[in-house]
Amino acid sequence: MSQVRDRPEIVVDGYPRRRPRWMEIATSADHKDVGRVLIAASLGFLFVALVELLLMRLQLAIPENTFLSPVTFNRMLSLYGATAIFFFAVPLALGFFYYLAPLQAGARGTALPRLGQIGLWLYVAGATVLFAGFLYTPSEAGVNPLAPLSELTYLPDNGVDAWAAATGLATLGFTMLAIDLVATLHRLRAPGMAWRRLPVFSWAAGICSWLLLAIGPVMLAAIAMLLIDRNFGGIFFAGGAEGAPLLWAHLSWIFFSGAYMLILIFALAALAEIVPVFARRPLAGRNAVIGSLAAIAPLGTLAWMQNMLTAPIGIGWMYFAMAMSLALIVPFGLILFNLIATMIGGTLHLRAPLLFAAGAVAAISVGLAAEIEHSMVAVAWRLQHTTDSTAATHFALVGGSVFGGFAALHYWFPKMTGRTMGETLARISFWTTALGTVLAFVPLFLAGGLEGQVVDAYKYFEGSGVDAYNLVASIGAFVLAIGIVLTLVNAILSRTAGARAGHDQWGGDTLEWFVPSPPEPHNFDVLPDVRSERPMRDIREAIARSAERPAREAQPVA
Amino acid sequence: MAPQSPGTDQIDTLLWIGFVACAIVVLAVNAGLIYALWRYRGSRGEQARPTGAGRRAQLRAGGLLGLFAAALFVVSVLYTGEARKTPATGEAGLASARSEPLRILATGQQWLWRYDYPNSAFSYYRLVVPVDTTVELDLVSTDVIHTWDVPALAGKRDAVPGKTGRVVFRAEEEGVYEGQSATLSGQAYAAMRTAVEVVSPTEYEEFVARQKDDIQAAQDRVVEQIESGETP
Numbered sequence: 002m003s004q005v006r007d008r009p010e011i012v013v014d015g016y017p018r019r020r021p022r023w024m025e026i027a028t029s030a031d032h033k034d035v036g037r038v039l040i041a042a043s044l045g046f047l048f049v050a051l052v053e054l055l056l057m058r059l060q061l062a063i064p065e066n067t068f069l070s071p072v073t074f075n076r077m078l079s080l081y082g083a084t085a086i087f088f089f090a091v092p093l094a095l096g097f098f099y100y101l102a103p104l105q106a107g108a109r110g111t112a113l114p115r116l117g118q119i120g121l122w123l124y125v126a127g128a129t130v131l132f133a134g135f136l137y138t139p140s141e142a143g144v145n146p147l148a149p150l151s152e153l154t155y156l157p158d159n160g161v162d163a164w165a166a167a168t169g170l171a172t173l174g175f176t177m178l179a180i181d182l183v184a185t186l187h188r189l190r191a192p193g194m195a196w197r198r199l200p201v202f203s204w205a206a207g208i209c210s211w212l213l214l215a216i217g218p219v220m221l222a223a224i225a226m227l228l229i230d231r232n233f234g235g236i237f238f239a240g241g242a243e244g245a246p247l248l249w250a251h252l253s254w255i256f257f258s259g260a261y262m263l264i265l266i267f268a269l270a271a272l273a274e275i276v277p278v279f280a281r282r283p284l285a286g287r288n289a290v291i292g293s294l295a296a297i298a299p300l301g302t303l304a305w306m307q308n309m310l311t312a313p314i315g316i317g318w319m320y321f322a323m324a325m326s327l328a329l330i331v332p333f334g335l336i337l338f339n340l341i342a343t344m345i346g347g348t349l350h351l352r353a354p355l356l357f358a359a360g361a362v363a364a365i366s367v368g369l370a371a372e373i374e375h376s377m378v379a380v381a382w383r384l385q386h387t388t389d390s391t392a393a394t395h396f397a398l399v400g401g402s403v404f405g406g407f408a409a410l411h412y413w414f415p416k417m418t419g420r421t422m423g424e425t426l427a428r429i430s431f432w433t434t435a436l437g438t439v440l441a442f443v444p445l446f447l448a449g450g451l452e453g454q455v456v457d458a459y460k461y462f463e464g465s466g467v468d469a470y471n472l473v474a475s476i477g478a479f480v481l482a483i484g485i486v487l488t489l490v491n492a493i494l495s496r497t498a499g500a501r502a503g504h505d506q507w508g509g510d511t512l513e514w515f516v517p518s519p520p521e522p523h524n525f526d527v528l529p530d531v532r533s534e535r536p537m538r539d540i541r542e543a544i545a546r547s548a549e550r551p552a553r554e555a556q557p558v559a
Numbered sequence: 560m561a562p563q564s565p566g567t568d569q570i571d572t573l574l575w576i577g578f579v580a581c582a583i584v585v586l587a588v589n590a591g592l593i594y595a596l597w598r599y600r601g602s603r604g605e606q607a608r609p610t611g612a613g614r615r616a617q618l619r620a621g622g623l624l625g626l627f628a629a630a631l632f633v634v635s636v637l638y639t640g641e642a643r644k645t646p647a648t649g650e651a652g653l654a655s656a657r658s659e660p661l662r663i664l665a666t667g668q669q670w671l672w673r674y675d676y677p678n679s680a681f682s683y684y685r686l687v688v689p690v691d692t693t694v695e696l697d698l699v700s701t702d703v704i705h706t707w708d709v710p711a712l713a714g715k716r717d718a719v720p721g722k723t724g725r726v727v728f729r730a731e732e733e734g735v736y737e738g739q740s741a742t743l744s745g746q747a748y749a750a751m752r753t754a755v756e757v758v759s760p761t762e763y764e765e766f767v768a769r770q771k772d773d774i775q776a777a778q779d780r781v782v783e784q785i786e787s788g789e790t791p
Contacts, residue, residue, distance in 0.1 A: 071746045078743075143743040149720060150703040150744060155669075240720025246704060247719060280599070285612035289621070311706055311715050311741075313698075313722045316643065323635060327628040334624040337588050339612060344595035346608040351600060359596055366588035373584065374577035377631065379570045379639040382714025386706055386741035450574075453710040455741040458749035 030114035031522055032181075035121045036100025037417060039092050040410075042125065044489060046088035047403075051482045053081040058441075062475035064463040074459035075141040076160070080131070082144030083164060087171045088128050090402040091260055094267035095178050097409050098206035100417065102182060104513035105203040107191025107531060109524050112184035116177045123174030131167035140164035143457055145257060146227075148238030148249035153231045162231055169224040172256075176217035179210035186210070191512070193531035200511045200534070201284065204291045205270030209263045212298040216259035223252035247312060254305040262301030264398055265365065266294050268405025269336050272358045275412050276340050278507050279355040280347025283535065286339040293332030300328050310381035319378045326376030333369055337362060353427035354507075357408035360435050361400050368397025371446065389449030391456055392442040399438055399481075407434075407488050414492065415502030419518040422499055426491040434484030440477025444470035510535035563711045563736065564728040569642035570714055573635060580631055642714065645693060646729045652692035653760040660693040660727065667698065667705030667718040669744055670751035680771035686755045689763035690733050698724035703745065709738030709755050717742065730757040 019025075026034050057077050060069040069077065103111055111117055134140070140160035142151040151161045186207045190199065199207075227249065229235035238249045269290075277284045284290060304325035306318055340362060349355065371393035374380050384390060407430075415421045448454040448470035454461060461467055505514040514537050516524060532539055562571045612620075648656045655661075663686070664675040674686045688694045698707055698718035708715035713728040730736075740751040758766065 071749065075743070075746070141745070147704055147742070155703055155745060240700070240702065244721065246721065280607065281601075282607040283610050285610045286617045289617040312717045313719055313724045316639075319639075320636060324632060327632050327635075330628040330631075331621055331624045334584075334627075335617065335621055338620045339617075341588070341591040341595055342612040342616075343610065344599060345591070346611065347595075347599055348601045348607045349596060349599045351596070359592055362592050363589055367585055370581035370584040373631065374574070374581050377573060377577050377635040377639075379635065379642040379714065380574050380577050382642075382716070383567075383570050383574060383710060386708065386715060453708070455708065455739055455749075457743040460749045 030118040032099050032103050032111045032114065032117060032185075033417075033520060033522075033524075035117050035178075036096045036098075039096030039099060039121055039124070040417075042128070043089045043093040043096060044410075044492070046084050046128065047093075047485065048489060050081055050084040050089055051485060053077050053084060055478055055482055057081065058475040058478040060459060061461070061471050063472065064465070064468050065460050069459065071459045072141060075143065075457075076139040078457055079140040079143055079146065079160070079164060080134075083131055083140075083168055085398075086144075086257070086260060087168050088124075088131070090264045090398060090406075091175060092124055092171070093402055093406050094209065094264055095175060097267065097271065097406075097413065098182060098202075098209060099178055101413065101513055102203045102206035103185055103189070104516065104520065104524055105200045105511050106186060106189065107194050107512050107525065107528055107536075108185055108189035109528075110189075111181050112188050113181045117181040120174040120177030120181070123177065124171050127167045127170030127172075127174065130163055130170060134160055134163035134167070137163075145253050147253075148227070148230075148246045149240045149244070151227060151231075151249070152239060154239075162228065165224045165227050165231075169221060169228075172217050172220045172224070175213055176221070179213035179217065182206055182210040183214065191525075191528045191531055194536075195531075198531055198534040198536075201273040201287065201290055201294070202270045202511075205266050205294055208295050208298050209266055212259055212263055212266075212302065216256045216302060219252055220256035223249060223256070226252075247309075247314070250309055250312065251305070254308045255302060258305040258308065259298070259302040261394075261398070262297050264401045265301075265333075266297055268361055268365065268401035268409075269333075269340075270294060271405055271409040271412070272340055272361060273336070274509075274511065275354045275358045275408055276343050278412075278509050279350045279352060279358075280344050281350070281508075282343065282347045283510075284339065285342040286335070287534065289335050290339050293335045296332040297329060300325050300332070304329065304376070307376045307381075308385075310376075310378055311385055316378075323376050323378050327373065329369075330373065337366060352411075352507075353422065353424055353431065354408050354412035356428065356431050357404050357411060360431060361404035361408055363435075364396050364400025364404055364438060366400075368393050368395070368400055372397065383453075384450060386456055387449030388445040388454045388456055392445035392449065395442050395445075396438070399442075403434065403438075403485060407431075410488070410492065412507065413513075414495065414499075415506040416513055416518050416520070418496050418499070419502055420495055420497075420499030421502045421506065422495040423491050426487060426494075430484050430487035430491060432484075433487060434481060437477050437479075437481025437484050441474050441481045442477070444474040444477070448474075505537070510537045512536055515540060563731050563734075564713060565644075565646045565731075566642045566713055566728055567711065569638050573638040573642070576634060576638075577631075580627075645695075645727050648693045648729070649691035651690060651760075652729075653689040653763065656689070656692045656694075660695040661688070662695045662697065663688070665696045665698050665707060665718065665726075667700040667702075667707065667740070667744075669702050670740070670747040672705075672707070672740075672751070672753045676767045676770070678767050678771055680767045680774060682770060684753055686753065687763060687766045688730060688755060688757055689760040690730055690757050692760065693727065693729045696726040696728075698726060704742050705744050705751070706741035707738070707753070708741040709736050709753065711736045712738075712755060715741050730755070733757045733759065 060066050138158045138160045142161050226237040230237050236244045238246050273290050304322050306322035307326045411422050448467040452466045454467045502518050504517045562568045666673040673683050675681045700718040700720045705718045706715050713726045716724040716726045736755045738753045
């Protein structure tokens with residue numbers, strides 16, 4: 002008993018929790034807690050978006066179906082767009098960025114933690130407002146509520162107001178998170194972590210944050226004008242001589258195009274972290290990949306009028322949009338080229354993260370190839386507003402946020418929870434999701450491209466030649482949903498039952514693998530002195546040298 | 560949905576050029592991906608080689624991609640320019656439309672298309688035009704944004720309130736061409752369809768004259784009812 006007095010007085014390990022765990026997380030301004038809640042919430046909204054999608058696909062399974070009324074269909078459509086973009090895809094990317102960028106840059110926290118915390122809770126408030134819309138009436142104005150349909154004259158109930166408030170709150174939250182990330186990456190990098198040594202994923206975090214600082218305020222301005230129009234007698238977007246309906250189209254498409262790019266930048270940067278680790282060799286053309294990611298943000302946003310090629314705008318503007326869209330071929334192509342060049346000649350360990358990464362490359366390639374065609378002006382007059390464009394967007398965004406997001410989830414899950422996700426379930430989920438994606442969206446290419454089936458319509462007519470396409474697409478949507486739900490179940494089960502993970506589960510080269518899994522609140526006990534763009538390899542080699550035995554995961558010299 | 564107008568011919572050709580370009584991109588990426596996954600699996604027991612693809616390879620790949628993008632841009636501009644040209648009315652077309660196109664006002668409204676002909680006759684849902692004649696549709700809207708889309712005859716264009724969109728086509732063959740609206744415009748959007756009936760010039764002249772007379776007769780009847788005290 003006398004030994005008790007010999008215990009050290011300061012106990013660092015197992016610091017007592019003062020309040021229940023959920024309250025600690027809910028009130029935390031730690032970037033890891035905020036990031037985890039963002040990721041978990043956005044995966045929850047992925048499930049909600051799936052339910053909305055399946056309801057619409059049920060309605061469209063057979064021609065002239067009466068399962069949903071036109072009004073209910075339009076409400077589902079509007080909710081689906083907001084859920085998928087504002088409450089799943091963008092916050093998922095931001096959650097990963099916010100969790101990982103400070104760790105990768107070697108920071109003990111973020112620069113403006115309260116701002117990030119406010120960002121998270123604005124996003125949660127936005128989601129609450131959107132779904133509180135069910136208490137009265139959700140918006141009927143579509144994925145992008147184009148004025149003047151979204152004006153009070155045409156949709157007098159409160160749905161559009163709820164949509165505008167919800168997406169406005171979420172956008173404001175994203176902007177706050179972006180400010181914090183920019184400040185952190187610019188001011189709090191570890192000693193020696195020069196920009197040229199910053200990991201690709203943290204580069205992407207910086208690029209996407211700057212992008213959000215540009216497009217977020219544009220959307221907020223548009224939403225403010227819409228709310229003024231609807232509630233205070235404004236005429237910004239009113240039809241007729243006094244208003245400018247196309248102004249909403251311009252402003253909102255700037256945001257949506259930027260968000261599209263943000264999701265793809267997130268996915269491709271995650272792949273650029275994952276592929277080298279599982280190919281056991283450094284990323285090919287690292288500088289070219291970073292430069293390409295930086296080029297995608299402005300080019301993709303400047304291509305916003307690619308969505309307006311049927312509108313009455315000058316032909317010069319149409320060619321400008323086409324030039325920006327086609328210019329994207331170079332950066333996107335270079336990134337895909339370098340990802341594959343990294344694989345060729347490597348030793349590929351085909352675990353779940355690499356499997357989902359390969360799926361992401363395949364799906365994104367199909368989606369972006371189709372986007373090439375949609376940006377060719379005369380072809381756009383044929384293909385835009387058809388299900389062909391739905392299919393293109395979904396291939397690119399499912400490839401980015403579902404396949405790319407799941408690759409990131411499987412890769413960083415051990416770091417965030419200390420446990421590994423089940424491999425068997427991951428494989429089953431991958432193949433089901435891949436089959437579902439092909440079945441759900443390839444028929445839409447054909448229905449839109451060959452038969453001209455229009456988007457957003459709650460029904461199609463018998464004898465229009467699209468019956469079989471739509472039936473297959475509806476079946477495919479269910480297969481896709483099963484695949485996605487399997488990964489969500491896998492994540493929930495693995496949080497408590499997964500195999501224990503070490504601090505360096507995969508043999509990564511970046512600094513998040515230097516700290517325990519999950520990391521301590523202050524991230525680093527000791528900040529490593531960064532001497533190269535692969536600091537963890539340096540640390541492993543230093544340990545191996547001091548122990549005078551070969552490193553466990555010896556890497557070939559680049 | 561075979562093209563039935565000179566403009567749609569160009570669109571169709573460019574569509575297939577674009578399709579080939581897309582197919583090349585998809586095949587190149589996925590062939591490389593599958594080859595890498597199949598050939599370099601860790602179970603084959605090979606050591607990872609040092610990463611290649613240095614600065615020269617990046618410049619070559621980037622240059623190649625740039626050339627590909629530039630070629631697509633030039634081809635698209637050429638075909639789009641052709642597709643935008645206003646074709647001349649042919650021999651079999653309406654004689655009065657030889658010098659300048661037959662102008663018809665197309666008004667989108669929730670959830671119908673109204674067509675106003677030059678002789679002040681009008682029709683709903685069905686647009687009647689003469690064959691081999693250049694027709695210029697001025698697209699306007701009285702409420703929300705609608706998109707006029709008859710894929711066999713022309714590319715789709717928006718009718719935005721306060722603006723005027725323009726569609727030009729010359730139907731090559733007589734027949735009925737189905738179309739629909741292609742921008743979400745509210746509840747009955749899916750049912751907002753239209754049809755273009757292409758007829759001979761004489762039939763067209765007869766149609767607009769008859770339509771004008773019918774409308775006039777209907778209006779006269781209404782006036783008559785009001786003046787005689789009947790409620791119409």
